[in-house]
Amino acid sequence: MNTPTREASSPDGALEAFYEREHARARQLVLLGASLQLLESVTKLPREQLEQLRKALSGQHAAAPKEPYATDWFTRWQPNIHASLFITFYQRFVDAAGKEDIDALIRAYRLYLEQIQLIGLAEILSITRAWRLIQVLDSGNLSLTACKRCGGQFIAQTTDLWADYRCGLCAPPNNSALFLNVEPA
Amino acid sequence: MQTTTEEMNRLHDEIREANLTYLTVAQHMIRADRVDAQVRLGLGSVVVDIIDQLTPAQLVRIASSSMLVCRFRCDDRLIWSLLSDHGNNDVTAGLHASVLMANQPLATS
Numbered sequence: 001m002n003t004p005t006r007e008a009s010s011p012d013g014a015l016e017a018f019y020e021r022e023h024a025r026a027r028q029l030v031l032l033g034a035s036l037q038l039l040e041s042v043t044k045l046p047r048e049q050l051e052q053l054r055k056a057l058s059g060q061h062a063a064a065p066k067e068p069y070a071t072d073w074f075t076r077w078q079p080n081i082h083a084s085l086f087i088t089f090y091q092r093f094v095d096a097a098g099k100e101d102i103d104a105l106i107r108a109y110r111l112y113l114e115q116i117q118l119i120g121l122a123e124i125l126s127i128t129r130a131w132r133l134i135q136v137l138d139s140g141n142l143s144l145t146a147c148k149r150c151g152g153q154f155i156a157q158t159t160d161l162w163a164d165y166r167c168g169l170c171a172p173p174n175n176s177a178l179f180l181n182v183e184p185a
Numbered sequence: 186m187q188t189t190t191e192e193m194n195r196l197h198d199e200i201r202e203a204n205l206t207y208l209t210v211a212q213h214m215i216r217a218d219r220v221d222a223q224v225r226l227g228l229g230s231v232v233v234d235i236i237d238q239l240t241p242a243q244l245v246r247i248a249s250s251s252m253l254v255c256r257f258r259c260d261d262r263l264i265w266s267l268l269s270d271h272g273n274n275d276v277t278a279g280l281h282a283s284v285l286m287a288n289q290p291l292a293t294s
Contacts, residue, residue, distance in 0.1 A: 081280060088287040089224070095291050096223040096230070107221060115287075119279040150263055152284045169281040180276055 019045070026050060028106055030057045032113075035128040042102045042131070071136050073129070074155050077168050078180060082125040083133050084154040084167075086112040087144065090134065091153075105131055122181035197251055204248035207255045211236050212244070227258045229292040258289050 026043045030053050039050045074083045090108035094100050109127045116123050133155070136142050145156040147167035154167045188196075214222035215237045223233050239247070247254060259265070267282040 081284065085280070085284050085287060088284060092224045092287060092291065093220060096220045103220075107224075111221075111224070115283050119276060119283065121276065121280065150281070150285060151261070152281070152288050154284075169277060169284070172277070182276065 023053075025102060025106075026053055027057065029102075029127065030054050032106065032109055032127045033058070034131075035126075038128045038131050042105075071141055074133060074136070074142060075157060077173055079124060080155055080168050082112070082116070082123075083129070084144075084152070085115065086125055086130050087133060087137065087155065088153050089115075090130075100134075105134065120182060124181055197249075200251060200253055201248050204250065204254050205245070208236065208239070208244050208248060212239065223291060227289060227291055229294045231294045232292060259286065261285065 022043045022045050026039055026045055026049075029039055029042070036047075036050060036054060039045075039054070040047060043050065045053075073079050086108060089111045090104055093104040093107045093111075097104060105127070109130050112125065112130070113123055133142075137144065137155070140158055142155050143158045144153045145165050146152070147154055147170055148165055149170040150167060152167055152169070154165075156165065211222070211226055211228075214225060215233055219233065219237075222228075223230065226233070228236075264282055264285045267278045267285070270278055
């Protein structure tokens, strides 16, 4: 992340530009439905300002319910496919920009939303969960495994050693189509 | 096999059209958002820079070749069968194709 003082010759101008960028980034995140918790971790804006922004842009109040931290959500059948699609996009953006940052999160999440809407599914992965997923993968509690049949990258428990891993799409559970949340027409 | 001059000319016209469309779309995408374009096009940064800097004249000259300048990003049979199969589970097939397409690496240059 850029530091406020390194950029321009005039420190005041640089600071102003820095906060402008932070503000623009916070706006994008709020519009994508980011929680206060996410906003606080990835921008340098004071909490009151972030609360105001959320209220103004999304009509949500500060005390929005916290999403559970549990990592097993990512390993359930339907969430796993959505989260795997997101993280694969995220990797492409990291490849393209050459760095892991909030920009890659925002871009990958947008592309995820676009793709899911095109297919006609409901967007069950929130941006807060997407951000959480990146942290969980960094920590090593979950990892990416290639499906031995289709070659796609999917999120799996690190503790499981998958010599013959089949993804949820190659080997779906019975009646899995019934569990797909399709966007109401 | 014999190809008449007329048929050959038509083929060249069609290839030029396809090349022009591809290069124009790519250039628009790159100028609108470079990183986003790289991921959607599947191109490496060197080629993206070159396309970005093409003048209209250069663009037309490149397009007027007898070869296509772009090709399919995936030569994976599974992706093709998922994309083309209109079986009874379009949604699952679409989702699967998306995951596999997203996993195609960007070109190295």
